[in-house]
Amino acid sequence: MISDDLHVLYFGKRIYCREGGKALKEAVTLRGLQQYIKQTDHHPDRKHHYFYKLIEETGELSEVLRKNRRLKDTGTIKGTIEEELYDVLYYVAALANVYDIDLEQCFALKEEINKRKWKKE
Numbered sequence: 001m002i003s004d005d006l007h008v009l010y011f012g013k014r015i016y017c018r019e020g021g022k023a024l025k026e027a028v029t030l031r032g033l034q035q036y037i038k039q040t041d042h043h044p045d046r047k048h049h050y051f052y053k054l055i056e057e058t059g060e061l062s063e064v065l066r067k068n069r070r071l072k073d074t075g076t077i078k079g080t081i082e083e084e085l086y087d088v089l090y091y092v093a094a095l096a097n098v099y100d101i102d103l104e105q106c107f108a109l110k111e112e113i114n115k116r117k118w119k120k121e
C-alpha cells in the first residue's frame with residue numbers, strides 16, 4: 001500500500017520525499033526537475049552513459065507497457081509504467097543538463113511548431 005503523504009523517488013538511489021516537501025516542490029516543473037537532478041547527478045563526462053541508460057529505460061518501459069503493469073494495481077511503483085516513465089524522464093533531464101539545455105524552453109519552442117503542424121488550436 002502506498003501512503004498518501006509519502007512519495008518514493010528514485011534518483012540513482014532511493015530518496016523519500018514528503019509531498020509538499022522542499023525537494024519534491026522544486027521538482028514539479030521541468031526546470032525544477034532538471035535543477036534537482038543536476039544537484040545530485042551531473043557528470044558531463046558520462047553523457048554516453050546517460051544516453052545508454054535512456055535507451056535501457058526505454059526498453060524497460062516497452063516491457064511494462066506490454067504487460068500493462070500499473071502502480072494502482074500492484075501497490076508498488078517497482079516494475080510499473082509509472083516507474084519506467086520516471087526513469088526515462090530522469091535520463092532525458094540528465095542528458096539535457098549535460099548539454100545545458102532548458103527543456104521548458106525546448107517544449108515551448110517545439111509546441112509552437114507542433115501547434116501549426118497539427119493544427120492544435
Ligand SMILES: [Mg+2]
Nearest residue numbers: 057060084087
Ligand atoms: Mg527502469
